Amino acid sequence: MRVRLEDVARRAGVSPKTVSRVLNDEANVSDATRKRVTAAMEAMDYRPLSSARSLAGNRSFLVAMLYDNNDNPASTYLAEIQDGVLEACDAHRYNMMVRPLRMRGEDFVRRLDAVISDHHPDGIVLTPPITDYAPLLKRLRERQVPFASVSPVSRENNIGVAMDEQLAARTMVEHLLSLGHRRIAHVSGIADHGASRWRLAGYREAMAAAGLAEDPALVVQGAFTFASGVAAARQLFALKKRPTAVFAANDDMASGVMWVANERGMKVPQDVSVCGFDDIPLASQLWPALTTIRQPSREMGKVAALQLLEVLRGRGPGRLVEMPFSLEVRDSTAPPP
Amino acid sequence: MRVRLEDVARRAGVSPKTVSRVLNDEANVSDATRKRVTAAMEAMDYRPLSSARSLAGNRSFLVAMLYDNNDNPASTYLAEIQDGVLEACDAHRYNMMVRPLRMRGEDFVRRLDAVISDHHPDGIVLTPPITDYAPLLKRLRERQVPFASVSPVSRENNIGVAMDEQLAARTMVEHLLSLGHRRIAHVSGIADHGASRWRLAGYREAMAAAGLAEDPALVVQGAFTFASGVAAARQLFALKKRPTAVFAANDDMASGVMWVANERGMKVPQDVSVCGFDDIPLASQLWPALTTIRQPSREMGKVAALQLLEVLRGRGPGRLVEMPFSLEVRDSTAPPP
DNA sequence: GACACAATTGACAGCGCTGTCAATTTGCGG
DNA sequence: CCGCAAATTGACAGCGCTGTCAATTGTGTC
Numbered sequence: 001m002r003v004r005l006e007d008v009a010r011r012a013g014v015s016p017k018t019v020s021r022v023l024n025d026e027a028n029v030s031d032a033t034r035k036r037v038t039a040a041m042e043a044m045d046y047r048p049l050s051s052a053r054s055l056a057g058n059r060s061f062l063v064a065m066l067y068d069n070n071d072n073p074a075s076t077y078l079a080e081i082q083d084g085v086l087e088a089c090d091a092h093r094y095n096m097m098v099r100p101l102r103m104r105g106e107d108f109v110r111r112l113d114a115v116i117s118d119h120h121p122d123g124i125v126l127t128p129p130i131t132d133y134a135p136l137l138k139r140l141r142e143r144q145v146p147f148a149s150v151s152p153v154s155r156e157n158n159i160g161v162a163m164d165e166q167l168a169a170r171t172m173v174e175h176l177l178s179l180g181h182r183r184i185a186h187v188s189g190i191a192d193h194g195a196s197r198w199r200l201a202g203y204r205e206a207m208a209a210a211g212l213a214e215d216p217a218l219v220v221q222g223a224f225t226f227a228s229g230v231a232a233a234r235q236l237f238a239l240k241k242r243p244t245a246v247f248a249a250n251d252d253m254a255s256g257v258m259w260v261a262n263e264r265g266m267k268v269p270q271d272v273s274v275c276g277f278d279d280i281p282l283a284s285q286l287w288p289a290l291t292t293i294r295q296p297s298r299e300m301g302k303v304a305a306l307q308l309l310e311v312l313r314g315r316g317p318g319r320l321v322e323m324p325f326s327l328e329v330r331d332s333t334a335p336p337p
Numbered sequence: 338m339r340v341r342l343e344d345v346a347r348r349a350g351v352s353p354k355t356v357s358r359v360l361n362d363e364a365n366v367s368d369a370t371r372k373r374v375t376a377a378m379e380a381m382d383y384r385p386l387s388s389a390r391s392l393a394g395n396r397s398f399l400v401a402m403l404y405d406n407n408d409n410p411a412s413t414y415l416a417e418i419q420d421g422v423l424e425a426c427d428a429h430r431y432n433m434m435v436r437p438l439r440m441r442g443e444d445f446v447r448r449l450d451a452v453i454s455d456h457h458p459d460g461i462v463l464t465p466p467i468t469d470y471a472p473l474l475k476r477l478r479e480r481q482v483p484f485a486s487v488s489p490v491s492r493e494n495n496i497g498v499a500m501d502e503q504l505a506a507r508t509m510v511e512h513l514l515s516l517g518h519r520r521i522a523h524v525s526g527i528a529d530h531g532a533s534r535w536r537l538a539g540y541r542e543a544m545a546a547a548g549l550a551e552d553p554a555l556v557v558q559g560a561f562t563f564a565s566g567v568a569a570a571r572q573l574f575a576l577k578k579r580p581t582a583v584f585a586a587n588d589d590m591a592s593g594v595m596w597v598a599n600e601r602g603m604k605v606p607q608d609v610s611v612c613g614f615d616d617i618p619l620a621s622q623l624w625p626a627l628t629t630i631r632q633p634s635r636e637m638g639k640v641a642a643l644q645l646l647e648v649l650r651g652r653g654p655g656r657l658v659e660m661p662f663s664l665e666v667r668d669s670t671a672p673p674p
Numbered sequence: 675g676a677c678a679c680a681a682t683t684g685a686c687a688g689c690g691c692t693g694t695c696a697a698t699t700t701g702c703g704g
Numbered sequence: 705c706c707g708c709a710a711a712t713t714g715a716c717a718g719c720g721c722t723g724t725c726a727a728t729t730g731t732g733t734c
Contacts, residue, residue: 004690015714020692028712030700047454051391052690055719060388069420079416083406086435095456097432098423117384119432226622255622262624282619285563285592287599341720352684357722365682367730389720392689 003044012040023048050095054120062095063308064121065301066112068130069100076280077297078127081150084301085125092309097121101130109135116143123147123308125301126160129193148308148318150300153194159311159318160304165195165277168293168325169202169247170209172275175291175327176245177210180335181273185218185243187232187253193224199249199277218243222253229256237264237272244272244336251276251283251292258286258332269334279328288331296323340381349377360385387432391457399432400645401458403449405467406437413617414634415464418487421638422462429646434458438467446472453480460484460645462638463497466530485645485655487637490531496648496655497641502532502614505630505662506539506584507546509612512628512664513582514547517672518610522555522580524569524590530561536586536614555580559590566593574601574609581609581673588613588620588629595623595669606671616665625668633660 005023009016014033021029022037029037040046054060065085067078082098089096099115101108115121124147130136131152140147148160155162176184186203189196200219207214220235222228229248233256236243248254254276261268268274268288276283279294300323307318342360346353351370358366359374366374377383391397402422404415419435426433436452438445452458461484467473468489477484485497492499513521523540526533537556544551557572559565566585570593573580585591591613598605605611605625613620616631637660644655 002690005692006690016690017692017714017716018712021713024692028710030712033712049392049690050456051388051397052719053692054388055386055392055689055721056691056693058692058719076413076416079413082435083437086437093455095434097434098419100420100423117382118430119387226618252622259622259624281563282622285589285596285619286623287596339720342722343720353720354684354686354722355682358683361722367682370682386720389689390722392691392719393721393723395689395722 002049003046005046005048008037008040008044008046011044012037059122060095060120061093062097062119062121063089063123063125063305063312064115064119065096065098065125065127066101066115066130067098067127068103070102070104076282077278080297081127081301081304084298084303085305088302088305088309092313094122094309094312096305103130103133108133109139112136112139113143116145121145123312125304125308126150126152128195129190131158131160132194146308146311148304148311150304151194152320153197155320158320159307161300161307161321161323163295163300163323163325165198165325166202166205168295168327169199169249169277170206171202171325171327172247172277172291172293173203173206174210175329176247176273176275176333177206179245179273179333181245182212182336183215183218183241183243183245185220185236185246187220187222187229187236187246187248187257189222189224189249189253191221196224196249203247222249224250224252226252226256226259229253230260231256233257233260237261237266242272245333246272246274248274248276251278251280251290254290254292254332255282255286258290269332271337273333273336275333283328284330286332291330291333292328294326294328296325299323339386340383342383342385345374345377345381345383348381349374396459397432397457398430399434399456399458400426400460400462400642400649401452401456402433402435402462402464403438403452403467404435404464405440407439407441413619414615417634418464418638418641421635421640422642425639425642425646429650431459431646431649433642440467440470445470446476449473449476450480453482458482460649462641462645463487463489465532466527468495468497469531483645483648485641485648487641488531489657490534492657495657496644498637498644498658498660500632500637500660500662502535502662503539503542505632505664506536506586506614507543508539508662508664509584509614509628509630510540510543511547512666513584513610513612513670514543516582516610516670518582519549519673520552520555520578520580520582522557522573522583524557524559524566524573524583524585524594526559526561526586526590528558533561533586540584559586559593561587561590563589563593563596566590567597568593570594570597574598574603579609582670583609583611585611585613588615588617588627591627591629591669592619592623595627606669608674610670610673612670620665621667623669628667628670629665631663631665633662636660 009019126149131149152158220232222232275291277293279292283290310316311318346356463486468486489495557569559569613629616629620627620629648655
């Protein structure tokens with residue numbers, strides 16, 4: 001019925017163990033033998049049974065992608081990362097599973113433990129914001145589960161992928177400054193997310209470099225959601241001295257800002273400029289199209305997974321790869337009125 | 338080190354086979370024994386090793402969710418379905434894997450075969466548009482892999498979840514009619530998708546019921562993408578006799594229509610009403626907020642998976658569950674000018 | 675209270691693969 | 705050509721669980 005490793009061995013005239021070695025790409029197999037075995041595998045369309053490989057070899061060929069579904073309900077950003085991770089796993093015949101992991105609650109680490117005990121992933125891909133929660137990282141290290149991160153806060157001792165978000169944010173604010181804006185507001189994200197901190201830092205850096213003192217009223221706390229962008233904008237536009245430009249820490253919040261501008265009859269970008277960060281599809285679908293920072297999410301997921309796979313396959317230590325960003329100037333930013 | 342089934346058996350004073358029976362929730366175990374075994378499992382925090390269960394029991398505890406990544410790059414709709422499927426699988430301790438499966442190309446069925454041979458999913462959840470491709474369904478039946486579908490075209494012989502999309506579309510058009518619109522355009526989706534056919538049929542049904550002859554110029558073919566909505570709207574708004582309302586077959590296309598309206602200086606809804614279908618988050622983020630049909634995607638994913646799991650667990654035959662829709666009247670529709 | 679029958683439990687082999695370690699072959703220096 | 709180390713190959717057990725089927729215990733009947 002099913003072709004087993006033993007059948008391949010018989011056909012190639014070698015022992016099962018040798019076929020196993022070829023299957024796992026191990027060293028110390030002569031070229032001639034390897035070729036013969038590979039040919040037999042192909043001829044018989046051999047498909048190794050992963051449960052048997054896992055049981056005997058004590059590994060799962062499984063990569064788990066963890067995400068926080070508390071602040072990220074079905075976000076486009078995560079969907080893109082997932083797509084990239086999946087592509088990388090496929091390329092190396094690893095399976096991928098996605099695991100939501102609510103970050104609130106004390107039993108957070110216990111739930112991580114359960115995931116590991118239940119599924120025994122060979123490695124884990126961490127996505128923001130669970131890239132930097134110390135107890136979690138500690139537990140992963142104790143349990144010796146290799147992991148790679150997408151946009152971790154700390155670059156020390158971490159593999160995966162990162163982007164210079166602070167520089168990106170600074171670049172965005174410099175774009176606004178170059179248009180002539182001086183009263184530039186910032187809607188930040190959830191305070192303890194690395195993304196929020198970097199983007200806020202970039203904003204401050206650019207403002208300071210331009211010799212502008214920070215006006216605390218112009219920095220409003222958001223939560224990366226559309227609704228929080230709406231709330232922040234209501235607050236900003238109620239100011240006596242309104243900002244002429246608003247830089248939101250992500251596109252969803254920027255769309256909330258634009259929504260409120262519309263609501264109040266303010267024209268974007270004539271009356272107020274608005275810009276975001278991430279370049280999710282929404283950014284191009286808004287009117288006017290949103291000026292934002294393009295972050296190659298899909299590629300980042302792929303690269304992070306590849307670093308992890310390098311470790312899992314014993315090919316190297318993996319590294320933290322820096323990805324480029326780009327400023328996408330569209331129609332939501334213009335000189336101040 | 339690791340707690341095995343055998344360890345639990347020893348502690349409970351029964352044979353391993355009996356523990357196995359309890360683990361698999363089989364009949365013919367006395368209540369007393371079951372209780373004792375369950376207690377031992379809990380006390381020892383026993384975690385069955387799924388690779389061993391799979392190998393010995395010849396099943397994988399895996400549900401694969403298939404989607405077409407050709408026309409659906411990282412869509413919100415799929416992300417929501419996935420979330421629901423995942424929840425259902427978790428509840429029954431099944432694993433979920435997501436598999437993109439490009440529908441173009443001849444080797445489509447061969448690639449499906451590869452997925453089955455490589456991963457041996459116990460069952461499959463099919464998402465639009467791959468719910469009704471005959472060769473694929475045939476192969477699944479040949480291979481005896483149970484499957485459930487989300488919004489299949491054919492309701493015969495299918496389990497999963499469906500919505501009366503035709504009625505929903507008709508309801509939407511009736512909403513436009515009741516506002517006083519008569520020249521109502523429709524931007525349809527990819528022709529051979531069930532969703533396109535139903536939504537178009539609902540449009541026609543409502544128009545006919547209102548005694549309006551169909552104007553072929555008012556029905557434009559789209560492809561479910563923002564760009565195709567833009568293209569369709571350019572065509573519609575170039576007409577001498579422009580429509581006063583446009584019903585797009587999904588929200589992404591509707592946002593394209595609104596974009597073009599903005600581009601041409603037409604006010605929505607004063608100059609033209611626009612509405613969509615699906616109620617993805619985008620719908621509420623647009624200005625004006627989009628009138629649309631709410632489709633409970635997440636819930637639908639969950640329900641479809643539950644039907645499949647009912648079959649996998651030998652609990653019943655599963656059925657095709659009908660989900661309710663709702664018309665979300667927001668700010669993009671109003672009486673004609 | 676004995677008997678037939680059903681319900682419950684257990685013994686044992688084996689799922690398909692890989693780790694361990696021993697056996698064999700190959701390559702190389704002298 | 706021989707001897708030795710390195711490279712290559714194979715034998716075998718066993719990973720943790722479940723299917724099969726036999727043994728045991730419980731239940732109802734007359």
